[in-house]
Amino acid sequence: MHEFSIAEALAAQVIKYGPAGARVRGVDMKVGPLRGLEPEAMAMSWQAVTIGTALEGAVLTIDQLPWTITCSVCGRSWESRVPFVSCECGNETPAPVGGDELDIVSLTIDEEDAP
């Protein structure tokens, strides 16, 4: 369950990079397919890590990036949620390539209007 460690690290980064004193409503992150991150476990961990803190209630949105499958036989390339798939040309072993992104993309915050 590496999601808990990741949630802890994420909360620390949100505090570090978020504007001081701003109410954080949402956190958007993107995750490459290599990471094997479980969205449900991540959501649960995020809730556990943020409860009782300034980040409590901030909604975590996870953009799960797909694998890119490339067929060396017909040259076709496409995106897939799973790494091992057959190509429509009949090749049963096209190559999966995935990234290991684990990044914060944006924060949604309440910004005080200038007085």
Place this chain on the structure above:
Amino acid sequence: MTEGSRTVKLPLAERVLEANDEIAGVVRAELARRRVFAIDLIGAPGSGKTALLEATLRALTEGTAGSAAGRHRPAVLVGDLTTRRDADRLSRWCDRVVQISTGEGCHLEAGQVRGALEDVDMTGVDLLFIENVGNLICPVGFDLGQNVKVGLFSLTEGDDKAAKHPYLVTAADLILLNKVDLAPHLTFDRGLFEEDVRLLNPKVPMLGVSATTGEGIGEWLEWIEWGIARTQGGAVA
């Protein structure tokens, strides 16, 4: 949204594990300064990580075809959830073994490695094994400051484990397949296993070993020798 405020989206581009990566960078720089070749050994519970290290340390102590006795000075950091058993086993063959108790943690993080390195006499050490917590998923994404990651699989786990753990296969600099001595008793399809590895990581070297019989340990030591030589030459990042 409260009165007098508005909701805005603030774009960021920050790595979630930045703090871990920064500590790993410090560890990597320190190990490079000391010219230590550091191996992060990752494998499932029961794959034989500790047994492999026992066989490796024994070979380094007693000398084999791949390495002259006493030529290298290894140290070991061993991550374990709760027990000292792995460290006790390894201490038979090496004086410089440090246990990292992770409690409920399923992987090592760079800060734990940095802390453990303060507890071991690194004088003259040219080879560092970091035995990660038994787990094929969680440890892979946490940089420890190592030079290389070695993915350890074993015949008893089944031939589908490379396909099911693409991050480790992709990130590994060497894939070891342990317990090859058990092949006659198992239905493990080594061709299928190696094909899955090749699809994910076309260039990674693969080596069959047996920590029990010593098969392949000589080649494993040769690979380690190569890594030490490159580190001594300052070529390994």
